[in-house]
Amino acid sequence: MADHGVTLTDLPADGERVDVSKFSKIISVAGAVGLITLICSLAIILFGGDGELRKSFSYSWLFACYFFFTIASGGLFWVLLHNVSNSGWGVAIRRVMEHLSSMLPFVFVLFIPILILQDPREALYEWMKLLTEADEQNKDPEYLLKNKAPYLTLGFFLFRFFAYGVALSGMAWLMRKWSVGQDTTGDIRPTFWARRASAGFVPLFAICATFMAFDLLMGLDWVWFSTMWGVYIFAGSALSSMAVIILTVTFLRGKGYMNKVVSLEHYHIMGKFMFAFTVFWAYISFSQFFLYWYANITEETKFYILRNTEGWHYVSLFLVFGHFVIPFAFLLRQKAKKDMRQICGAACWVLLVHFIDIYWIIMPERGPSITEGASLMIPYGILLDILAFVAVGSCMLWIFLRSIGNYSIYPSRDPRLLESARLVN
Numbered sequence: 001m002a003d004h005g006v007t008l009t010d011l012p013a014d015g016e017r018v019d020v021s022k023f024s025k026i027i028s029v030a031g032a033v034g035l036i037t038l039i040c041s042l043a044i045i046l047f048g049g050d051g052e053l054r055k056s057f058s059y060s061w062l063f064a065c066y067f068f069f070t071i072a073s074g075g076l077f078w079v080l081l082h083n084v085s086n087s088g089w090g091v092a093i094r095r096v097m098e099h100l101s102s103m104l105p106f107v108f109v110l111f112i113p114i115l116i117l118q119d120p121r122e123a124l125y126e127w128m129k130l131l132t133e134a135d136e137q138n139k140d141p142e143y144l145l146k147n148k149a150p151y152l153t154l155g156f157f158l159f160r161f162f163a164y165g166v167a168l169s170g171m172a173w174l175m176r177k178w179s180v181g182q183d184t185t186g187d188i189r190p191t192f193w194a195r196r197a198s199a200g201f202v203p204l205f206a207i208c209a210t211f212m213a214f215d216l217l218m219g220l221d222w223v224w225f226s227t228m229w230g231v232y233i234f235a236g237s238a239l240s241s242m243a244v245i246i247l248t249v250t251f252l253r254g255k256g257y258m259n260k261v262v263s264l265e266h267y268h269i270m271g272k273f274m275f276a277f278t279v280f281w282a283y284i285s286f287s288q289f290f291l292y293w294y295a296n297i298t299e300e301t302k303f304y305i306l307r308n309t310e311g312w313h314y315v316s317l318f319l320v321f322g323h324f325v326i327p328f329a330f331l332l333r334q335k336a337k338k339d340m341r342q343i344c345g346a347a348c349w350v351l352l353v354h355f356i357d358i359y360w361i362i363m364p365e366r367g368p369s370i371t372e373g374a375s376l377m378i379p380y381g382i383l384l385d386i387l388a389f390v391a392v393g394s395c396m397l398w399i400f401l402r403s404i405g406n407y408s409i410y411p412s413r414d415p416r417l418l419e420s421a422r423l424v425n
Contacts, residue, residue: 006260006261006418006421006422007418008418010260011260011261011412011417011418011421012412013412013413014183014408014412015183015407015408015409015410015411015412015413016257016258016408016409016410016412017405017407017408017409018252018255018257018404018405018409019405020401020402020404020405022255023255023401026397026401027398027401027402030394030395030397030398030401031394031398033390033394034391034393034394034395034397034398037387037390037391037394038391038394038395040387040391041057041061041387041388041391042113044057044384045057045058045061045113045114045117045120046113046117052370052378053384054119054120054123055119055120055123055369055370056366056370056378056380056381056384057384057387057388058114058120058121058123058124059123059124059362059363059365059366059381060381060384060385060387060388060389061110061113061114061120061388061392062111062114062124062216062362063358063359063362063363063385063388063389064385064388064389064391064392064393065107065110065111065114065392066216066217066358066362067354067355067358067389067392068103068107068392068393068396069104069107069108069111069212070233070236070237070240070241070354070358071100071103071237071240071241071244072100072101072103072104072107072241072396073101073104073168073205073209073212073237073241074100074237074238074239074240074241074242074244075097075098075099075100075101075103075172075241075244075245076097076100076101076104076168076171076172076175076205077205077209077234077237077238077241078090078097078100078238078241078242078245079094079097079098079101079172079175079198080171080175080198080201080202080205081198081202082094082097083175083194083195083197083198084195084198084199084201084202086195088416088419088420088423089265089266089269089419089420089423089425090266090269090420091410091411091414091416091417091419091420092258092261092262092266092410092417092420092421092423093245093249093258093262093266093270093410094179094410094411094414095179095407095408095409095410095411096245096248096249096252096404096409097241097245098172098175098176098179099248099400099403099404100241100244100245100248100400101171101172101175101176102172102173102176102403103396103399103400104165104168104169104172105165105169105172105173106395106396106399107392107396108164108165108168108169110392110395111161111216115158115161116158123369123370124220124369125157125219125220125222126221126222126369127145127148127152127219127222128154128157130142130145131145131149131152131153131154144222144223144299145222148222152219152222157215157219160211160215161212161215161216163208164208164211164212167204167208168205168208168209171201171204171205174197175194175197175198175201178190178193178194179194179411179414180407180408182411182413182414183407183408183411183412183413185413186413188415191414191415191416206230206234209230209233209234209237210229210230210231210234211230213229213230213232213233213234214229214230217229217233217361217362220362220365220369221302221303221365223299223302224299224300224302224303225299225300226288226292226300226303228284228287228288228291229288231284232281232284232285232288235277235280235281235284235285236281236354236357236358238273238277238280239274239277239278239280239281239350239354240350240351240354242270242273242274242277242347243274243346243347243348243350243351243354244347244351245270246267246270246271246274246343246344246347247344247347247348247351249262249266249270250340250344252404252409257409258409258410260421261410261417261420261421263421263423264338264340265423265424265425266420266423267337267338267340267343268334268337268338268425269423269425270337270343271331271336271337271338271343271346272337274327274331274343274346274347274350275327275328275331275332275337278323278324278327278328278331278350279324279328281323281324282323282324282328285319285323285324289304292304304316306364306365306368306376307360307364309376310376311376311377312360312364312376315356315359315360316360318356319353319356319357319360322349322352322353322356323353323354323356323357326349327346327349327350327353330342330346330349331346359385363381363385364376366378366381367381
């Protein structure tokens with residue numbers, strides 16, 4: 001536990017570098033499982049033919065990749081917010097945020113197979129197939145699609161995707177470069193560079209995260225639209241990434257790291273952020289639903305009608321209580337935010353409901369799309385979902401655990417490190 005009376009002489013000049021050999025078994029297992037499941041997954045995507053299996057797995061792969069994208073992009077959000085607000089409290093845990101954001105280029109690479117190959121992408125995004133058929137038959141597409149055609153074109157879609165990847169990965173790389181460079185030089189200037197750059201990066205991040213959600217998630221049903229969609233996805237991203245930060249810090253402290261710079265005061269603030277974004281997610285979610293219910297426009301209500309049909313209805317109800325009521329009531333207590341076991345339990349719960357939320361967003365579209373409305377579910381779909389999630393998750397875990405040993409686990413020469421270590425909330 002960090003001591004509020006800590007001085008600079010108590011902290012190693014070069015910080016603490018994680019000895020990854022302490023969890024070499026986890027890395028080895030994650031690497032082996034990731035390699036095997038990744039090979040199986042790519043075999044289905046590349047050689048699965050044009051049948052139901054390949055199309056169904058495209059949804060599974062999109063779900064797994066987007067889930068981990070929200071966590072990695074959430075890490076970038078916290079890095080930018082920390083720098084642009086000149087926050088001192090979070091210096092001790094900022095490197096964990098930076099490590100999370102550094103996963104972004106790897107996630108974008110994993111997206112590529114289902115977006116480059118024609119069969120997987122047309123299975124996911126029906127508008128692509130409709131535009132191709134209209135072009136081949138030399139006739140105009142449907143009225144709504146024709147009006148959206150300037151935006152919904154394959155070339156522009158792929159250009160936007162790669163632009164998001166370059167922009168988000170570039171921001172994460174630059175912020176981390178300045179941060180770890182300061183560990184070596186002790187120069188104070190990177191602190192000011194990061195602050196000024198973050199002021200411009202925050203709106204760029206908002207644009208990329210919003211339109212990424214529009215293109216990859218809202219585009220699953222090209223008729224439906226929501227102007228609140230980007231904010232809804234962002235709320236879940238910020239919430240789930242803070243949960244991962246809490247669990248990562250706790251894991252590292254359990255291995256003997258960060259104990260001089262992280263205290264229960266940090267957990268209290270991280271818990272308050274989880275509480276805040278729990279409320280924010282509920283506010284956006286309710287506002288979107290209420291506006292659609294009140295307007296009662298077919299193109300808008302179809303999203304909720306599908307997700308309140310048969311078994312999906314119970315998932316929708318669970319999200320109301322699981323994503324808001326339960327964590328809200330639990331995190332409302334100060335004790336829950338200052339007790340490591342309780343706050344870690346809350347973080348695990350938040351990750352679970354975020355997992356279900358992303359699944360609820362993507363998977364109801366799979367059955368009607370692949371079976372042309374004949375079925376809401378694909379019988380073996382859950383097995384494909386597990387395969388995709390394990391493949392992407394194992395790869396991300398392997399890369400993340402190997403990367404955290406490359407530099408000090410906290411910014412050892414940041415001028416505000418002592419302020420963070422002495423935090424009293």
